[in-house]
Amino acid sequence: MSQTSTTGISGNWRSDLPASIVVFFVALPLCLGIALASGAPLFSGLIAGIVGGILVGALSGSQIGVSGPAAGLAAIVLTSIGTLGGFENFLVAVVLGGFIQIGFGVLKAGVIGYYFPSAVIKGMLTGIGLIIILKQIPHFFGWDADPEGDVAFNQVDGENTFTEIMNLGEHISPGATIIAVIALAILLLWSIVLSKKGKIFTLIQGPLVAVAAGIIFYILTKDNEALAISSEHLVQVPVPDSFDSFLGQFTFPNFGAITQPAIWVTAFTIALVASLETLLCVEATDKLDPAKRITPTNRELLAQGAGNVVSGLIGGLPITQVIVRSSANIQSGGRTKFSAIFHGFLLLISVILIPTLLNKIPLSVLAAVLLIVGYKLAKPSTFKAMYAAGPKQFIPFIVTVLGIVFTDLLTGIGIGLAVGIVIILIKSYQNSHFLNIEDKSNGVNRIKMTLAEEVTFFNKASILRELDSLPENTYLELDVRKTRYLDYDVVEILEDFAYKAKERNINIKLISERGTVENPPSYLEFFELAPAASAH
Structure with missing residues (x-):
């Protein structure tokens, strides 16, 4: 067993602490941006991030997953x-959705995530x-019309992912672009050389140094007309005037x-979508985990449900485990849940003590951090490896990638899953049997058909086609x-074919573990008794 899985928090804090700081800087603009994209108060996104980090992080069985407000729920x-x-009123649905998720966990519904093919999960990550x-390119150059966290193809500002990039030239901010390039250089230097x-x-x-450089750049250039970074290109955390005004930012559900x-319909929708997104993220982060630990999915649903109950009670957005924050955590060296929990405390402390300082961080610097995260998830080597794995793996993978880029996360995964199922059915259709033509002595065609280990009703068409194409005067050896497993539907096909075979002078020799039978009178009775292939 690896060291990361045995030494626990006390033995890994030197890795977890820096990772939590990186996750904090990634999560901060995402919490605010998702709240903005959701039409909710900005503070509600921060609440969800704090609860997702501290409470869900503590209750979850995932060592590297990070939870918070999810872009997939923004619409x-x-x-x-x-x-x-x-x-x-919406907060009531969030609370109820949390209780429904707890019910899912009690009913052990966490197994659903395991039914998604590996190619689809890898396509999701890529x-x-x-x-x-794609979404961070405009922010990198200082065009922030679209909020952080708006990940759908058709964006909040009326553009789509590609038109916003194509129109970028009209909106470049020199100051934001310069510090973004400096930040990216710092990150690459730190990762490749200094580390x-x-x-x-x-x-x-590196991300902490890059953010510090961004704050210094903003302060030094704020009076320079050419390089000054205006407020719309900075993080915008709500700044309370007093402790009472801070408490006034909390909103409470109207249980009346x-x-x-409609409240209950929304609650079930939140519970289903949040649970599915969480389970898919769990599956993906487990694949990224260097220690290859397996997250208990039912416990994860219980943790997410508890998080949504608390988040809804104090005015927060719905919570899921989030792949952007989780992957940033893994790639920054996070090894235990301490990094997720501490990032939640950093969010809480910062919005209370230093919101003014946070509002001096250029969004373009955080875009540089996220560009590195995005590249590590979508490396060219991943495309090469999936292509080398063959069409059965590559097609669902690339369809999932394109579906996510051109629609949204859950739609893209759904399309990839559908394509994966179709490919499985096609392969099942093709691999139901093996046909071998042995000879044509004395005018008799000797043909041997060997059935696969599992033959289901999906294979009916291919088997029926082969049987109907047999010429007259054939001697067929059917090897089972x-x-x-032999489906009842397939046994019925054999039963029906036996009658047609007599008319076409086709003799059938059935070979099973029990022995050999020439032209058995009843296939149904034979397979009901055969230990090797039982009909169901």
Whole structure:
């Protein structure tokens, strides 16, 4: 067993602490941007990030997953706030959705995530990486019309992913672009060179230095007309005037609306989408985990449900485990859940004590951090490896990638899964049997058909086609010695074919583990008795 899985938090804090700082800087603009894209108060995104880090991080069985507000739910939140009559009513649905997720965990529904093919999960990771890169390009150059966290192809500002990049030339901010390039250079220098030069460069990581450089650049150039970075290109954390105004940012659910049917429909929608997105993220992060640990999925649903109950009670957005933050955590060296928990405390402390300082961080610097995260998820070597694995792996992979880029996360995964299922059915259709023509002596065609280990109703068409194409005067050997499951529908096909065979002078020799039978009178009775291939 690897060291990361045995030494625990106390033995890994030197890796977890720097990773938590990176996750904090990644999560901060995403929490605010997802709230903005959802049409919710900005503070609600920070609440969800804090609860997702501290509470869900503590309850979860995942050592490297990070939870918070999810971009995949932004459209649902935006629509629901309007249809339910306000944010307070929507919070009731968040609380109820959390209790429903807890029910899913109790009913052990976490197994659903294991039914998604590996090619689709790898396509999800790669698609998310490409989305991060494409969405951060405008922010890198100082065009921030579209909020962080708007990951759908058709964006909040009326553009789509590619038109926003093509129109970028009209909106470049020189100051934001210069510090973004400097930040990217710092990150690459830290990752490629300095991290190998000494422990100090692993404890103090590149993203922290890049953010510090961004703040210094903003302060030094704020009076320079050519290089000054305007407020819309900076992080915008709500700044309370006093402790009372800080408490006033919390919103509480209106439980008087709990009897509305629309509240319950929204609650089930949140629970289903949040659970599916979480389980897919768990599957993906487990694949990225260097220690190859397996997250208990039912416990994860319980943790996410508890997080959504608390988040909804104090005015936060719905929570899921999030692949962007989780992958940033892994790639920054996070090894245990301490990094996720501490990033939540950093969010809490920062919004209370230093919101003014946070509002001096250029968004373009954080875009540089996310560009590195996106590249590590969507490396060219991944495409090469999946192509080398063959069409059965590459087609669902690339369809998932394109689906995520051109639609949204869950739609893209759904398309990839559908294609994967079709490929499985085609392969099952093709591999149901093996046909061998032995000879044509004395005018008799000797043909041997060997059935596969599992033959289901999906294979009916291919088997029926082969049997119907047999010429007259054929001697057919039907070998079922390797078959462990033979569908009732296929046995019926053999039963029906036996009658046609007599008319066409086709003799059938059935070979099984029990022996050999010439022209058995009843295939149904034979397979009911055969231990090797039972009909169901």
